[in-house]
Amino acid sequence: MLERTYIEDVTPEDDGDETTIAGHVHELRDLGGILFVIVRDGTGRLQVVAKEDDTPDLFETAEDLDSEDVVQVTGTLEASDQAPGGVELAPTELTVVSEATDVPSIEISKDVDADLSTRLDERHLDVRKPSTKAVFSLRSKAMQAMTDWFYDNRFEEVDTPELSTAGAEGGADLFPVVYYDKEAYLSQSPQLYKQILVASGFDRLFEVGHAFRAEDFGTSRHVSEIAMFDVELGYVEDHHDVMDVQEESLRHTIRHVVEHAQRELDELGSDLSVPEEDFPRITFEEAREILADEYNHVPEDDDDLDTKGERLLGKYFEEQGHPAVFVVGYPNEKFYYRQDVEGDDIASRKFDLLYLGQELSSGGQREHDIERLTAKMREQGVEPENFEFYLDAFRYGVPPHGGYGLGIDRLVQQLAGLDNIKEAILFPRDPDRLEP
Template structure:
């Protein structure tokens, strides 16, 4: 490995350090050249002075945007530099040169059409804001897995190729598998239930699912990442909601603590719910929408996007960024219909966070005779 440290680990007045990364920005002021170098962890300023290091100053004259460089030097405190520190170089090396001119700008906030971004995706991915999406996602998944590991859940990986679907054949992607008809996995649901019957008791999977269905919003795509959980020996759906609430609260706390830089880059004000999540019935949700906002979903058995946003506003005003809606009337067969003493239409629920459906869950019917 090339000897170096990340820019975020450079401390002023420390011993000589080595960093490496892409040239993010160049400012030539005559006898002074400022390079802003970018690595995965951030930016750092390198100051080349002609009178101090003439050979290095001469070498840096040919540097271009997005060149990959390695710099060794003395870190110094600087109020004007990113992160309050800059490097006075003693060694400078160009590891790789970038083509010029670049098809899109990395360092400046310039609008670029989607086709140009996709045609040059390797460059587009270098933008700090884009990288922040991936690192933020990584922090979130790590935190979720930590919580479930600590609670004794088994981490599973289910097949992505199957002979049939879990939720209806019309939404499946057909493929040819060694001259046999097969499908991309639509859901790990049947595998998870098989594991419950096999005594695994509590499992989770960070995986991928495929849905061959039309979509009109960014929340419905053909290939999706899913965090799936299944657990046995529960009293009712409230136990499942407890799991979702506790795991989400833990994950958000970890992200807030460990991904502050990414949240700042994306201008995200992460709200970690400290109080218990409110739990309302579907009928109560409709009543709030109609009474306070004059809104009623076109489909009387489900919440629409506008309804979720309005409910999000309602509960955020009360200090609750997250809440549950329980008992969808069109979800009866699998989610325990006609349970003695049940006053809700079903034991299916949605978890809504800041006006968006974050997850769904419920207690499935397990009585074979009733099914």
């Protein structure tokens, strides 16, 4: 490996140490006889101060540098109140590792608010911006924390196919694939596979994968290719066991991000607090009442909370110190695999999690009785005959089970405080965007 210290490891306490860094030339400032070269690696930026009087040859090389050249610089670290981060490098060696042959069309070192579409078109330049890179470093740390929690809590990771003959939720909004001489579809959800596996003895499982929705949306909350964190567990008493898992794993993830991604949060200007208290669990009816009483807002659809409603609910609970809240008993989620509870006031064991005013996940206890399950399918116009591969698993003992699917992109959007979900995805896909 080329010798280098990660810039985030350099602190004012290293004053006087010799070190070598490597990275892109982020910014150049020529003060006449003194040249400030800000070098950027994947973890931070460091100011290199080249002085004509001290190192004339090096100064000459530095004068020829262009933005985004890759350099390796050795020198002495000097604590300085004027330097960003309180430390800078007095260079003794400077090598150009790779030259930029073009001038970036996006100003990488300036905090100019570029149009999102332009940013995504030129994503390879956009991710060079520290604020964009911070989103994806934060995303990686959040994923690390989340998977850690599940491994530590005896969940097993599974991997199910994205190519199938049918979708979990019927035939709507599927992307068809030419599969040899057959027609296949891209998966909308690993829901059915998760259930088959828990039915068959995988006690607790999770899966990280992509789901595909051929919807023709035009919102800031949807994309066509979605990163999902799916969870399913057996031997539940009811949906509260599932919510417990969702709550604890999310709290752990947020805590990890606050403790280990402060640099990224600062870069993004995101001020995140760990929801230490129990997440409120309110019914769908209670949610509607809060919206009516507090905000005089009645969502148009009787069976739903609309986007505005979710945002207002988020605000309401955030003001009470609760960034996350469960809404239980959504009547609009009529998928056959959700279990109904007879005589239950809330009519169902389904829940949604709202985090900072946005729906992050949907879940619930599942129907595990094959008689009720097939009856429910017929009621909803789904032919059980087309789902034999799924129903087969319910003909042998099935532990009562439940689970949820969490949208990873939405989680990152909320953690990073981003306006649009596409900002949380490296190369997002929507009806108009299939490149880069």
